[in-house]
Amino acid sequence: MTQLSSEDTNFSLIELGRAECLELLNRAGIGRVVLSVKCIPVALPVNVCLFDGDIVFATDEGSKFNAAVRGTVVSVEVDDIDRLYHTGWSVLVTGVAELLTDPEDIARVRRLPIQPWAPGPHLFFVRVPTTVVTGRRIAWGSSARIQVGP
Numbered sequence: 001m002t003q004l005s006s007e008d009t010n011f012s013l014i015e016l017g018r019a020e021c022l023e024l025l026n027r028a029g030i031g032r033v034v035l036s037v038k039c040i041p042v043a044l045p046v047n048v049c050l051f052d053g054d055i056v057f058a059t060d061e062g063s064k065f066n067a068a069v070r071g072t073v074v075s076v077e078v079d080d081i082d083r084l085y086h087t088g089w090s091v092l093v094t095g096v097a098e099l100l101t102d103p104e105d106i107a108r109v110r111r112l113p114i115q116p117w118a119p120g121p122h123l124f125f126v127r128v129p130t131t132v133v134t135g136r137r138i139a140w141g142s143s144a145r146i147q148v149g150p
Contacts, residue, residue: 016135021091024078024135026050028091029113031078033057033128035067035097048078049112054129055093056100058114058122068099068126076128086140095131099124 016024025031025048032043044064046057055076059065067074074097081088100106109125116122 010140012137012139014137014139016089016091016137018130018133021093021133021135022050022053022130024080024089024091025055025093028078028080031055031076033064033067033097033126034075034077035063035072037063043077045118046076047114047116048076049109049114051105051109051112051127054095054127056109056112056114056125056127058116059124059126060120060122061124064097064126065099065124068097068124071096071098073097074128087138089135089137091133091135093128093130093133095129098127098129100127 029047029049031046031048033046034041034043036042042063046059046064048055048057050056057064057076059068066072073094075092075094077090077092079088079090100109106125114125
């Protein structure tokens with residue numbers, strides 16, 4: 001792949017299908033959970049994995065834990081960007097957050113590669129069902145097009 005010149009301003013914006021979005025989520029590792037704290041939207045970093053087709057992340061007590069206990073609608077955004085080639089993708093999952101309580105589910109999740117970077121025990125696991133999944137990929141180049149749909 002060659003580096004794009006500053007004169008090359010054409011772009012492709014491609015809407016991703018659910019299957020491709022889930023594949024990208026499965027290998028992403030890091031994202032942001034978006035929720036409301038005292039009526040103010042916040043985006044907090046989390047280490048994510050897919051668990052039975054849904055997003056799961058570890059947390060300690062706090063706003064993410066509280067959102068799951070209350071059954072709040074949250075979004076999880078994951079992306080990857082190549083700054084050199086001005087390409088990348090972004091996937092957004094929206095669903096009702098829930099605290100994992102089933103001992104078998106918790107045991108299975110503990111075997112996933114969820115290693116939070118933030119200090120603390122992160123004793124709880126939150127699941128965000130992939131109720132609504134959207135994704136887009138952007139590519140720059142002279143053969144640009146805008147494509148919507150699968």
